[in-house]
Amino acid sequence: xxxxxxxxxxxxxxxxxxxxxxxxxxxxxxxxxxxxxxxxxxxxxxxxxxxxxxxxxxxxxxxxxxxxxxxxxxxxxxxxxxxxxxxxxxxxxxxxxxxxxxxxxxxxxxxxxxxxxxxxxxxxxxxxxxxxxxxxxxxxxxxxxxxxxxxxxxxxxxxxxxxxxxxxxxxxxxxxxxxxxxxxxxxxxxxxxxxxxxxxxxxxxxxxxxxxxxxxxxxxxxxxxxxxxxxxxxxxxxxxxxxxxxxxxxxxxxxxxxxxxxxxxxxxxxxxxxxxxxxxxxxxxxxxxxxxxxxxxxxxxxxxxxxxxxxxxxxxxxxxxxxxxxxxxxxxxxxxxxxxxxxxxxxxxxxxxxxxxxxxxxxxxxxxxxxxxxxxxxxxxxxxxxxxxxxxxxxxxxxxxxxxxxxxxxxxxxxxxxxxxxxxxxxxxxxxxxxxxxxxxxxx
Amino acid sequence: xxxxxxxxxxxxxxxxxxxxxxxxxxxxxxxxxxxxxxxxxxxxxxxxxxxxxxxxxxxxxxxxxxxxxxxxxxxxxxxxxxxxxxxxxxxxxxxxxxxxxxxxxxxxxxxxxxxxxxxxxxxxxxxxxxxxxxxxxxxxxxxxxxxxxxxxxxxxxxxxxxxxxxxxxxxxxxxxxxxxxxxxxxxxxxxxxxxxxxxxxxxxxxxxxxxxxxxxxxxxxxxxxxxxxxxxxxxxxxxxxxxxxxxxxxxxxxxxxxxxxxxxxxxxxxxxxxxxxxxxxxxxxxxxxxxxxxxxxxxxxxxxxxxxxxxxxxxxxxxxxxxxxxxxxxxxxxxxxxxxxxxxxxxxxxxxxxxxxxxxxxxxxxxxxxxxxxxxxxxxxxxxxxxxxxxxxxxxxxxxxxxxxxxxxxxxxxxxxxxxxxxxxxxxxxxxxxxxxxxxxxxx
Numbered sequence: 001x002x003x004x005x006x007x008x009x010x011x012x013x014x015x016x017x018x019x020x021x022x023x024x025x026x027x028x029x030x031x032x033x034x035x036x037x038x039x040x041x042x043x044x045x046x047x048x049x050x051x052x053x054x055x056x057x058x059x060x061x062x063x064x065x066x067x068x069x070x071x072x073x074x075x076x077x078x079x080x081x082x083x084x085x086x087x088x089x090x091x092x093x094x095x096x097x098x099x100x101x102x103x104x105x106x107x108x109x110x111x112x113x114x115x116x117x118x119x120x121x122x123x124x125x126x127x128x129x130x131x132x133x134x135x136x137x138x139x140x141x142x143x144x145x146x147x148x149x150x151x152x153x154x155x156x157x158x159x160x161x162x163x164x165x166x167x168x169x170x171x172x173x174x175x176x177x178x179x180x181x182x183x184x185x186x187x188x189x190x191x192x193x194x195x196x197x198x199x200x201x202x203x204x205x206x207x208x209x210x211x212x213x214x215x216x217x218x219x220x221x222x223x224x225x226x227x228x229x230x231x232x233x234x235x236x237x238x239x240x241x242x243x244x245x246x247x248x249x250x251x252x253x254x255x256x257x258x259x260x261x262x263x264x265x266x267x268x269x270x271x272x273x274x275x276x277x278x279x280x281x282x283x284x285x286x287x288x289x290x291x292x293x294x295x296x297x298x299x300x301x302x303x304x305x306x307x308x309x310x311x312x313x314x315x316x317x318x319x320x321x322x323x324x325x326x327x328x329x330x331x332x333x334x335x336x337x338x339x340x341x342x343x344x345x346x347x348x349x350x351x352x353x354x355x356x357x358x359x360x361x362x363x364x365x366x367x368x369x370x371x372x373x374x375x376x377x378x379x380x381x382x383x384x385x386x387x388x389x390x391x392x393x394x395x396x397x398x399x400x401x402x403x404x405x406x407x408x409x410x411x412x413x414x415x416x417x418x419x420x421x422x423x424x425x426x427x428x429x430x431x432x433x434x435x436x437x438x439x440x441x442x443x444x
Numbered sequence: 445x446x447x448x449x450x451x452x453x454x455x456x457x458x459x460x461x462x463x464x465x466x467x468x469x470x471x472x473x474x475x476x477x478x479x480x481x482x483x484x485x486x487x488x489x490x491x492x493x494x495x496x497x498x499x500x501x502x503x504x505x506x507x508x509x510x511x512x513x514x515x516x517x518x519x520x521x522x523x524x525x526x527x528x529x530x531x532x533x534x535x536x537x538x539x540x541x542x543x544x545x546x547x548x549x550x551x552x553x554x555x556x557x558x559x560x561x562x563x564x565x566x567x568x569x570x571x572x573x574x575x576x577x578x579x580x581x582x583x584x585x586x587x588x589x590x591x592x593x594x595x596x597x598x599x600x601x602x603x604x605x606x607x608x609x610x611x612x613x614x615x616x617x618x619x620x621x622x623x624x625x626x627x628x629x630x631x632x633x634x635x636x637x638x639x640x641x642x643x644x645x646x647x648x649x650x651x652x653x654x655x656x657x658x659x660x661x662x663x664x665x666x667x668x669x670x671x672x673x674x675x676x677x678x679x680x681x682x683x684x685x686x687x688x689x690x691x692x693x694x695x696x697x698x699x700x701x702x703x704x705x706x707x708x709x710x711x712x713x714x715x716x717x718x719x720x721x722x723x724x725x726x727x728x729x730x731x732x733x734x735x736x737x738x739x740x741x742x743x744x745x746x747x748x749x750x751x752x753x754x755x756x757x758x759x760x761x762x763x764x765x766x767x768x769x770x771x772x773x774x775x776x777x778x779x780x781x782x783x784x785x786x787x788x789x790x791x792x793x794x795x796x797x798x799x800x801x802x803x804x805x806x807x808x809x810x811x812x813x814x815x816x817x818x819x820x821x822x823x824x825x826x827x828x829x830x831x832x833x834x835x836x837x838x839x840x841x842x843x844x845x846x847x848x849x850x851x852x853x854x855x856x857x858x859x860x861x862x863x864x865x866x867x868x869x870x871x872x873x874x875x876x877x878x879x880x881x882x883x884x885x886x887x888x
Binding site: 063070071082101102142152153157161197201417424434436 | 506
């Protein structure tokens with residue numbers, strides 16, 4: 001294989017695995033360090049994950065929340081981007097083992113002096129991976145497009161269905177998990193059904209659509225103070241979402257879901273043709289790949305524990321970060337930070353600092369997370385915000401949410417397009433990207 | 445099946461098959477006629493086909509050149525949109541036979557009083573349909589996304605390939621057919637390689653990419669006057685495209701193409717990993733489905749001949765239009781109009797007029813095509829235009845092209861977004877939608 005970063009022989013080589021929020025910040029923050037960097041990802045783009053749900057509901061196009069990694073680093077000339085699947089690590093040889101994603105030319109090895117792994121996480125299906133095909137998650141761009149197709153097709157099918165029970169099943173949407181993504185998805189589907197689509201159909205009335213938000217905990221948005229959860233629940237109810245708290249999904253198939261009421265212990269069956277998954281969390285398999293040779297333990301969500309400077313126990317040259325790790329606290333007990341972008345970004349910048357410090361022979365202070373607060377949007381002009389004890393809801397929280405997301409959207413072009421799209425959608429209540437694109441394309 | 449247009453029992457029912465330029469105009473022009481309209485398409489969106497090549501090269505996002513059909517007709521309340529595959533016609537019973545595309549509930553029949561069929565065309569593969577998998581066409585949105593993925597992946601693979609010959613094959617792009625789409629594709633790939641990507645890669649130089657434009661005729665853009673073809677050829681050469689005129693593709697596989705020089709009769713083999721098809725034309729199979737029961741003949745591209753008022757011989761209640769038909773001329777000999785959007789649009793509006801005239805007991809004059817001219821763009825600020833004898837090239841032609849395309853883009857929102865995207869791309873030479881999205885999405 002051509003070594004992408006052969007520019008400076010003898011220079012310190014940093015390999016960063018993962019082009020999400022953590023990896024991106026690590027590479028950016030190494031801008032002025034005397035290192036050659038290889039960024040490995042199996043996608044050629046960075047995804048602005050907090051807005052993926054807007055692609056899943058047709059409000060934004062994929063290109064508006066994704067930016068090519070090569071484009072982001074086109075002017076950072078010490079950075080090479082490698083499009084490849086990471087299949088393992090050879091910690092003794094200091095090499096990352098990869099498989100190409102385009103041309104199948106066999107496994108390859110990328111040598112490193114320092115390795116930074118930011119593999120992220122996915123939703124867990126409570127051990128039922130077979131539900132994934134029926135209830136796609138809103139996480140990757142591809143799965144978001146799959147969700148978009150399913151939601152739009154459900155309204156199409158309802159329009160053609162004469163049987164009232166079957167039509168109701170097409171117009172019932174079950175969102176599993178009431179974290180920020182689940183709440184946002186439920187709110188958006190409800191607004192789609194109530195505001196955007198009613199004029200589009202002639203027989204079935206999209207306003208008859210039901211959106212159920214199933215959550216095992218006793219409130220939505222558990223990362224927020226209980227008072228804001230209550231406000232979010234009321235806001236959801238006002239726009240037509242039915243929160244089902246203390247309910248557990250025990251079965252999913254093409255015809256619907258089985259839900260258990262944790263209070264009464266009763267099990268009920270909900271006929272629903274569209275189920276969307278946003279529950280549980282499962283750390284990237286890269287955590288296990290790092291932990292296995294070192295004998296480190298994984299917690300039940302697959303996170304491995306790293307030292308206070310994010311280094312792998314026994315391997316100071318390997319750093320790991322983001323929601324695939326827990327970090328050893330001052331007393332040695334591991335801290336589980338929330339799986340949100342700010343944690344990954346701060347850890348990415350911190351990892352870059354550790355690398356730079358070491359090259360200068362300095363020791364870094366342990367990682368410290370600065371919690372700037374929590375934001376979640378519920379619908380048009382509705383959100384909740386918990387900013388350092390300041391608790392906002394309604395329009396003001398929504399404006400905060402808007403400003404923060406626009407500020408962090410990568411790249412000038414995307415930011416401007418998203419602002420315009422949102423402005424138009426806000427006024428017209430329309431959604432421009434309501435396209436059903438098929439996987440199986442047939443000629444005429 | 446629920447009959448989508450059961451609103452006005454006893455009213456004249458018009459069924460329009462195909463939501464392309466022809467079908468869209470037919471439905472729009474029937475706005476004031478006392479008819480119930482069902483528009484059938486197997487996609488839920490209208491595609492602005494002349495800009496599909498910009499999606500294929502990452503300049504525009506799918507949502508920017510497509511608009512949901514239901515959204516377009518949301519205020520035209522006599523219009524029902526039916527998402528279905530048309531599988532045949534029962535001309536005796538006056539019914540269209542359809543298959544659902546979402547829920548497989550078996551074949552359905554949609555009755556009509558007047559039927560308007562606008563099925564369009566696809567590229568033909570010179571009888572080699574097996575080439576389609578290796579050399580996708582730039583026609584549907586899905587195939588354009590496939591082309592985009594292949595082009596971007598080719599540059600990725602070149603970056604990783606050490607063998608110079610294999611790298612050269614990854615950087616060789618063959619576009620088959622030098623009509624407007626072929627010329628536009630070739631120009632855009634060359635600009636992508638020369639202007640957009642060079643800073644993105646570290647090992648392989650995208651500027652070494654070769655773009656071959658293979659055309660059987662002795663000039664590009666045969667619909668234009670020879671002088672403009674010459675200018676277009678020179679403009680293509682200046683931006684790095686190699687037109688191969690009087691050359692015929694006789695073989696396509698994953699490793700390259702076999703090309704026959706029609707002058708010398710010599711056959712050569714070009715190693716190329718990316719082949720894009722924009723040659724030949726094959727009318728929609730709906731032409732054959734209409735012709736078969738009536739015994740009408742099809743020409744070699746599968747077009748059927750309709751009367752001067754676009755009606756099917758022997759079936760005045762059936763109209764067909766666009767590039768799936770030839771139209772009987774004054775002397776009875778069929779006229780083959782160019783397969784461009786203006787022909788389909790004028791015929792769509794004409795078909796609506798025929799329906800309205802008949803309801804008033806009037807006869808319509810035969811269809812007459814008003815040729816407003818021909819436009820093709822070659823690259824950044826380069827185009828050719830032939831507007832009623834006025835022959836333009838260069839910047840002026842490009843501005844004309846820009847104005848016409850922006851004017852005809854469906855819907856305010858798309859228009860504004862496209863203008864902004866283009867303005868940014870023009871200044872930065874960037875392409876925002878350079879995303880490789882995979883068909884096989886795997887979890888982490």
